[in-house]
Amino acid sequence: MKPKELPVRLANIMKEFSLLPETLLSMPSVVEVSGLYKQSLNDLLLFEDVHETNEEKLNHIHTFSYHHLDRFTESLIRIRDRHKDVVLMTAQGVMEMKEAHSVNANIEANVQYFLDRFYMNRVSIRMLINQHTLLFGGSPNTHNHIGCIDPHCDVIRVIEDAYTNARFLCDQYYLASPELIIKHHNERDHKTYILKSPHEKGNNSPITVVYVPSHLYHMLFELFKNSMRAVVEFHESKSETLPPLEIIVVLGSEDLTIKLSDQGGGISRSLMDMLFNYMYSTAQPPATALLDTPPLAGYGYGLPLSRLYARYFHGDLVLTSLEGYGTDALIYLKAISSEANELLPVYNKTCQRQYTTSHQTNDWSSQVNSAMFIRPFSTS
Numbered sequence: 001m002k003p004k005e006l007p008v009r010l011a012n013i014m015k016e017f018s019l020l021p022e023t024l025l026s027m028p029s030v031v032e033v034s035g036l037y038k039q040s041l042n043d044l045l046l047f048e049d050v051h052e053t054n055e056e057k058l059n060h061i062h063t064f065s066y067h068h069l070d071r072f073t074e075s076l077i078r079i080r081d082r083h084k085d086v087v088l089m090t091a092q093g094v095m096e097m098k099e100a101h102s103v104n105a106n107i108e109a110n111v112q113y114f115l116d117r118f119y120m121n122r123v124s125i126r127m128l129i130n131q132h133t134l135l136f137g138g139s140p141n142t143h144n145h146i147g148c149i150d151p152h153c154d155v156i157r158v159i160e161d162a163y164t165n166a167r168f169l170c171d172q173y174y175l176a177s178p179e180l181i182i183k184h185h186n187e188r189d190h191k192t193y194i195l196k197s198p199h200e201k202g203n204n205s206p207i208t209v210v211y212v213p214s215h216l217y218h219m220l221f222e223l224f225k226n227s228m229r230a231v232v233e234f235h236e237s238k239s240e241t242l243p244p245l246e247i248i249v250v251l252g253s254e255d256l257t258i259k260l261s262d263q264g265g266g267i268s269r270s271l272m273d274m275l276f277n278y279m280y281s282t283a284q285p286p287a288t289a290l291l292d293t294p295p296l297a298g299y300g301y302g303l304p305l306s307r308l309y310a311r312y313f314h315g316d317l318v319l320t321s322l323e324g325y326g327t328d329a330l331i332y333l334k335a336i337s338s339e340a341n342e343l344l345p346v347y348n349k350t351c352q353r354q355y356t357t358s359h360q361t362n363d364w365s366s367q368v369n370s371a372m373f374i375r376p377f378s379t380s
Ligand SMILES: O=S(=O)(c1ccc(O)cc1O)N1Cc2ccccc2C1
Pocket: 222, 223, 224, 226, 227, 229, 230, 231, 233, 234, 262, 264, 265, 266, 267, 275, 290, 291, 319, 321, 326, 327, 329
């Protein structure tokens, strides 16, 4: 890791903090988060000079830097631990703001823009810290992982783990849970394999990708929770057997796509945007009642954060819903590792303009033109 990478990323997002609407910046939880970042930046700056030494101190630095490296790694671990509740704290700050002030579309747009970049910045900082502590922290290397990156991440296995754990939660709370059918299609050998039940081991070559298993798990666990809840609640009054979830994994030449389909009744287009909106996901209006009773409560940020994990390595997470029937959730990953570099927020004029310009009001309007709705007399 370039020695200045971490302080640069911390400093970038701290500068952006200062552009936030005062109504959010002044919230107690946000003030506390800002304090954590200042503290952590100061911790890192203590190591600033270690890398800039002239020749004659080099020998001294060698012994010192080994000792220093330990202190540097310890400092990173302390920073990672200090920031472990930042997502919850900022969500609390959003909640405090909604209770204390009226929020207009402009503030909502700024909060959405900021939190996407703030959480992406945080994912990248935690990634750097984990890489450093795993590579230099002395812990034994888990079977040729590079830090937290698995060069042969077995997608089906992570799907099975996420399904099993989400299903356990679902059974505990609803005393029922849908089955899962897994299909996978490999562009290279043009065959589609169907695994009826997840524990059945297919004898075909596993679909693997260079990825961070914990990121993939986080996304899948979130999607399984949503789909299981949807299927159980949509069908419980119908006392039918629950329709199974279906997953298809397709390894293409550029994309590795995972599509999870449920028959959970879906969601209307007008509500869909709320699922990724930090302001709605932290509020308690009926709209989020959909997704915030136990055991899925407290996962209000689950979808926006999962989408950030997907986008961090230039992938994406997309929902398409058929209201009244069910929802497809698609995770797109880069099939080629060289394409999967980090996607980082950049602090520049464009970003500053985002906070300073007021968002244009709607420049489309819906006209009811009665002439269009005059039915021709029916001939039937
Ligand atoms: O909005 S959803 O279509 C939905 C959203 C995301 C997802 O991953 C899967 C989904 O199915 N859906 C979530 C949910 C919860 C309780 C009752 C009904 C529903 C409908």
